[in-house]
Amino acid sequence: MKYMLIMRSTAEAIEASKTTDFEEIINAMGAYNESMIKAGVLIGGDGLTDAAEGFVVDFSSETPVITDGPYGEVHELFNGFWIVDVSSREEAAQWASRAPLGPGSKLEVRRITDESDFADFADNEYIQKEKEWRGEGALG
Amino acid sequence: MARRGRAGLSAMNADAATPGVDGAGIRRTVDAVWRIESARIVATLAKVTGDFAWAEDLAQEAVVDALAQWPSTGVPQNPGAWLTAVAKRKAIDGWRRRERLDDRYRALAHGLDEHGGAADSGEAIDDDVLRLVFTACHPVLGREAQVALTLRVVGGLSTEEIARLFLVPVATVQQRIVRAKKTLAAAKTPFETPGPSEWSARLGSVLGVVYLIFTEGYSATSGDRWMRAELALEALRLGRVVAGLVPREAEAHALVALMEFQASRFGARTRSDGSPVLLADQDRSRWDRAQIGRGVAALARADELGRGRGPYALQAAIAECHAVAPSVDETDWERIVLLYEALGRLAPNPVVDLNRAVAVSMAVGPASGLRIVDEIAASGALRGSHLLPSVRGELLARLGRLAEARSELTTAAGLAANARERQVLRDKAAALG
Incomplete structure (x- = not known):
């Protein structure tokens, strides 16, 4: 089963990390990634650029409102993710707890849906289409 | 120290809404x-004790301790190091009991003092894990023993999980593992990677064990579909x-590439x-594109090493041709024919020839394919297998020789061991009128 490990950090933690030697961070993350590759569980992942470059589309009002990053009242910023293919929820938790992250950071661990999650809607037109999209590689 | 560990533990317990399942959570x-x-744990212990079988026992005993202690102490921050340290202490106790206070004991005891017991982080390096892999797949062991041992010590599956995946009683798996360890001890197999003269054969044995586990899951003739996919x-x-x-x-x-390509078709195979x-x-459209992408990348890595293609690479390349083709008609059958020819030269095998015949029939036409099938039949290879008459029947049907095709497919159905396969062949014969 596949899980997404979603890295979320407070703006303060991200600021604080800027004073840490960047090479140290690269090395720690590299070693972590390598350990998951060597265990045969890491199948995807990426980091995100500074939240200041991003923007938010807010659906609170009738017309969606676009706001520049870093997102006003949001306390934790999503700044990267890993996808692991593991044998159990507990194994996902074990890998997550090994991430080289410090205070102010959290990993949200979420199981990625598969076809079985939509079994009751297998005949739905868009569920069918999604299979085709995946087949054509449109969804990566 | 256990800050993160305790947090992890309470998260697990939070799941356990009903009382009494904490034990199961742990x-x-x-x-x-x-x-x-x-x-890593077993490799470390095998390195310090020089005794693979004992190392495995020690590690299992440490697991029992963890099950007893972690519910009250919380999961240690570095659980692998905890297990390794506990197992090492058990090794020292064992030596004491055996009154074998020899150099190995002193070295180990010294190491533990130096690293302060539980803080010792274990540290089997990759080479030790590789020694472990070669030991689990050692040629003195039978295939079943190699498979069970590899899944347990390298893959980290429990005996119960292995039994469930292979649809055999737990006691059977236990027995296989106990016997395997005895065999290794009796043969005095050193905990080493093989030397240059043996390397390639021994690596072949390791890869063979992995692929055997995969095919057991991939082409299972019995059992729950989902569990078999899990095994693969x-x-x-x-x-x-x-x-x-x-x-x-x-x-x-x-x-890896071959298995990625084949596994990408799981969703569509049944x-x-x-x-x-x-x-x-x-x-x-139901083939897993992400998995195909990983297969393409793995095959590219193999090719980049520039040593030419071995049997797995050729099979992976054939699987890749199918995986990237939009349809049967748009498949690069000429390329598949060449790959099967290369595979046949490297590892002559009548099943490969039969597959080549099918590819030739797609690339050139059924008559050319049939000529190869008839050559295989004349050689006497594959006698008694349903594969030969089933392919021959298909090709005859495509040539419009329906009566002969029907007869071949009926023969094939009679030879097929698998009930579902038998039905498919009967249906095909019946469809010819």
């Missing part, structure tokens, strides 16, 4: 740790581990009632 956590750490995915994971340990070995990457869907009839 069991699952310990299983998960064992999954991740088993190879375990093999894929093992394959990635092995490729990571021997990154310069093209065939290790090629085996109907909801469990009956098989032939490659030509599969809904290709």
